[in-house]
Amino acid sequence: MVKRKVSGDNGNVTKSIPVAHQLSDLEISEVRSKLLAWYDANKRDLPWRKQASNPDINQRAYAVWVSEIMLQQTQVATVINYYNKWMKKWPTLQDLASASLEEVNEMWSGLGYYSRGRRLFEGAKKVVDELDGEMPKDADSLLKHLPGVGKYTAGAIASIAYNQCTGLVDGNVIRVLSRLRMIGADSTSQPVIDALWSLANAVVDKERPGDFNQSLMELGATVCTPKSPDCAACPLRNNCKAYAKVEQQRIKNSEKLTSIASEKNAVIDIECLADQCSLCLPDMETYDDSAGVTNYPRKGKKRAPREERTAVCVLCRKTPTDEEFLIRQRPEKGLLAGLWEFPSKLLVGEGESLPYSDVLIEHGVEVLYATKKIRCGEVVHIFSHIHQTYDVEGVIAGDSDIQEDTENRDQARYRWVTRQQFSEAAVSTAMRKVFKAFESATNPKTPSSKDSKLTKLKPKEDKNQKSIASFFKPKTTA
Numbered sequence: 400m401v402k403r404k405v406s407g408d409n410g411n412v413t414k415s416i417p418v419a420h421q422l423s424d425l426e427i428s429e430v431r432s433k434l435l436a437w438y439d440a441n442k443r444d445l446p447w448r449k450q451a452s453n454p455d456i457n458q459r460a461y462a463v464w465v466s467e468i469m470l471q472q473t474q475v476a477t478v479i480n481y482y483n484k485w486m487k488k489w490p491t492l493q494d495l496a497s498a499s500l501e502e503v504n505e506m507w508s509g510l511g512y513y514s515r516g517r518r519l520f521e522g523a524k525k526v527v528d529e530l531d532g533e534m535p536k537d538a539d540s541l542l543k544h545l546p547g548v549g550k551y552t553a554g555a556i557a558s559i560a561y562n563q564c565t566g567l568v569d570g571n572v573i574r575v576l577s578r579l580r581m582i583g584a585d586s587t588s589q590p591v592i593d594a595l596w597s598l599a600n601a602v603v604d605k606e607r608p609g610d611f612n613q614s615l616m617e618l619g620a621t622v623c624t625p626k627s628p629d630c631a632a633c634p635l636r637n638n639c640k641a642y643a644k645v646e647q648q649r650i651k652n653s654e655k656l657t658s659i660a661s662e663k664n665a666v667i668d669i670e671c672l673a674d675q676c677s678l679c680l681p682d683m684e685t686y687d688d689s690a691g692v693t694n695y696p697r698k699g700k701k702r703a704p705r706e707e708r709t710a711v712c713v714l715c716r717k718t719p720t721d722e723e724f725l726i727r728q729r730p731e732k733g734l735l736a737g738l739w740e741f742p743s744k745l746l747v748g749e750g751e752s753l754p755y756s757d758v759l760i761e762h763g764v765e766v767l768y769a770t771k772k773i774r775c776g777e778v779v780h781i782f783s784h785i786h787q788t789y790d791v792e793g794v795i796a797g798d799s800d801i802q803e804d805t806e807n808r809d810q811a812r813y814r815w816v817t818r819q820q821f822s823e824a825a826v827s828t829a830m831r832k833v834f835k836a837f838e839s840a841t842n843p844k845t846p847s848s849k850d851s852k853l854t855k856l857k858p859k860e861d862k863n864q865k866s867i868a869s870f871f872k873p874k875t876t877a
């Protein structure tokens with residue numbers, strides 16, 4: 400295998416990767432200048448970019464940290480609003496450290512991957528309580544001291560807030576670098592990950608590392624996109640091997656048509672000559688001409704998410720003045736930790752369904768008489784590793800017809816909330832979809848969520864509701 404040291408003048412890159420996948424010194428200097436010039440002219444006006452020029456170094460790092468955590472797995476357009484609200488409520492690390500987890504979860508509600516908000520909060524507390532309010536000042540110590548901060552986030556904070564010359568690799572960078580150097584092996588494999596980090600560290604600009612890293616990510620987000628890259632508008636077109644390969648193929652095809660081989664169009668060598676290169680497209684996978692540059696990068700096959708079904712009961716109690724809904728807080732660990740949801744029970748048997756009374760019993764509740772009970776259909780929500788189907792049933796009952804076993808359940812984890820309180824509570828997007836299904840089933844004029852995939856299961860009202868004998872203690876009025 401032909402190998403040499405990765406080029407670049409940063410002095411911090413020692414890994415060897417095959418020559419064909421490297422950037423020469425000249426290419427590194429071209430990529431830096433072209434990308435920074437493009438970034439200066441084209442960068443989007445994003446709120447965290449203004450914060451990143453704050454003269455207070457801790458404040459700068461905090462602002463970058465919040466934005467980077469929110470941007471993990473979430474689109475920029477969605478993050479902007481959350482970011483602005485977050486920074487308004489907790490403008491400093493100290494403000495965040497003095498908040499409660501409940502408030503943080505409420506603020507994060509709808510953004511998904513809830514452990515991110517919790518980790519940010521725990522990190523802020525750690526900085527304030529254990530580090531005298533001083534953020535760790537380089538990538539290694541950020542990585543070491545802050546919960547939820549991985550190699551990427553540490554590199555982003557260090558380069559953007561501290562101007563430390565360190566590269567970073569996220570999904571956008573993987574795509575751009577893989578295309579630039581025709582890296583077609585599984586992008587989640589260790590040799591590819593190592594090579595991408597080596598390239599990112601070699602190519603990052605010494606003078607403007609933060610801007611350079613953002614320019615690489617910006618290019619991936621706006622030009623070198625996953626499905627429809629705009630190569631004609633790309634400042635790195637002349638340095639891009641994936642683009643060169645497509646051009647070579649186009650020239651070959653046109654020569655075949657005209658039967659004229661042009662010397663001017665002589666094919667330059669871009670292919671890797673290394674034997675069994677761990678960065679090249681594997682032999683058993685074919686390069687798809689019609690896919691062009693989107694042949695790169697490639698991901699190994701994802702494991703299919705596991706199927707789960709959960710019975711959910713939206714219990715509405717009518718009080719003399721309002722309607723309230725029972726919600727309960729999930730455990731502090733695991734999926735959607737600490738968030739609130741309607742009483743639910745995981746279904747184990749295939750195709751199993753449960754009457755609402757069985758779901759409620761799990762939560763220490765019995766409805767003696769329901770004025771209305773209605774099947775609200777199924778709501779599907781895809782988590783990263785679970786394909787969850789909620790089988791939703793709505794029950795409406797008078798205040799005096801609901802009995803709660805408050806002594807034998809963890810009462811602090813149960814609350815009755817009005818619609819308004821529900822809308823402000825720390826509940827997941829999935830539970831908001833469930834509530835919409837309930838609202839549209841009980842009040843057909845309510846528009847159902849675009850996001851929710853309701854089945855064609857027609858809501859049916861059960862008019863033969865029978866009173867159930869109570870085995871709970873009578874409700875106290877105290």
Ligand code: SF4
Nearest residue numbers: 623630633636639692
């Ligand atoms: S030329 Fe095309 S494939 Fe290459 S980096 Fe630019 S946008 Fe991406």
